[in-house]
Amino acid sequence: MTSLVEKYDLVIFDLDGVLYLIDRPIPGAVDALARLRDQGMAVRFATNNASRRAAEVAALLRGMGIAATPQEVLTSAGAAAALLAQRLEPGAPVLVLGAPALRGEVTDVGLRPVDSADDNPRAVVQGFGPDLGWKQLAEACVAIRAGAWWVATNTDRTLPTLRGPLPGNGSLVALLAHALEREPDVVVGKPEPGLFATAAAQASARRALVVGDRLDTDIAGAHRAGMDSLLVLTGVSTAVEAAAASGALRPTYVSADLGGLFTAPAVPAL
CATH class of the missing domain: 3.40.50.1000 (HAD superfamily/HAD-like)
Structure with a gap:
């Protein structure tokens, strides 16, 4: 049976609450990313956290066992600086x-x-x-x-x-x-669609999936970018909040963790 991730040509991951908490990987995250890499799936990492630069984020991920390059990381700090440079x-x-x-x-x-x-x-x-x-x-x-x-x-x-x-x-x-x-x-950052749109453009993706832990930023941002979304319950938003969400806050799918990427069929939002 077709797994959820097979429907897409790019997976865009939030970081805090999805792949790690501060500096510790969330259980299953390392294996999930390795599995995606083995399948040849394009991935990008988009974070609102402005306290680390792209190279620092990539190094942090590699230190946890998650393959990542600075070119795959988009931060709100970098996007804000680029916007300032355009105006000033x-x-x-x-x-x-x-x-x-x-x-x-x-x-x-x-x-x-x-x-x-x-x-x-x-x-x-x-x-x-x-x-x-x-x-x-x-x-x-x-x-x-x-x-x-x-x-x-x-x-x-x-x-x-x-x-x-x-x-x-x-x-x-x-x-x-x-x-x-x-x-x-x-x-600059999520829920504005810029980080997601840039990630898709970089990967020449036609159908991207956003994976996040927050309804108000990740899921709303995916909606604004015209992308499907998977809410994982390893961070901020809860299953109760997901069930009550509507409109731009309603995720396409909900999963307990990143294992939901490989389920068949994927569990839709309640």
Whole structure:
């Protein structure tokens, strides 16, 4: 019988909550990716996490036993930097909120990262960073009120950890939005379709399947990109939430884990 994955020519994986939690592979993930590689399936990795660069993500995956190259990894940090480079002149100052990875991406596209509103940044780019605090948010608040373009890498309310869901970049974006009484000018990552569309274009795929653990980002993003989706219950969203989901939040399929890729027939969303 035909397995679910045989219907597609590309599988796009979210990372946190799908393949690993922080730095530990989720049971079955290594075997599932090896099986896909053995079958010759094209894969891409698309993450809203802006705290690692593509090469770092690929190295992390390889360290877990999952074959991956930097070219197969798409991050919201890289996408945000590319967008800034399209809009701003070379060397323009950008106030960066987040991890060193985001700062590095901004530097690589020819822009100048700054830390203070006094540097008159043309834009503020906000991504997750575990050390991000009030001082940096205050500088961003001043810069945005002065007219800086505000770009958020993603708006995930939480991120999955071994201790359960903890505040993600979306929670910090919401804090700043509350203070400013406005939303970001642009949100780059999922549920926006850009990461998925870029992955499909890179692989010349005609029929891609998105695998994720969040209804509000992975599944909604797949819907916006016109792609089918598989929700795995190893991360944030639960079976109860999946059963109650409708519209753009309703996954095409639901599975307990990545074993659902190889079931015949696949279990559809309830």
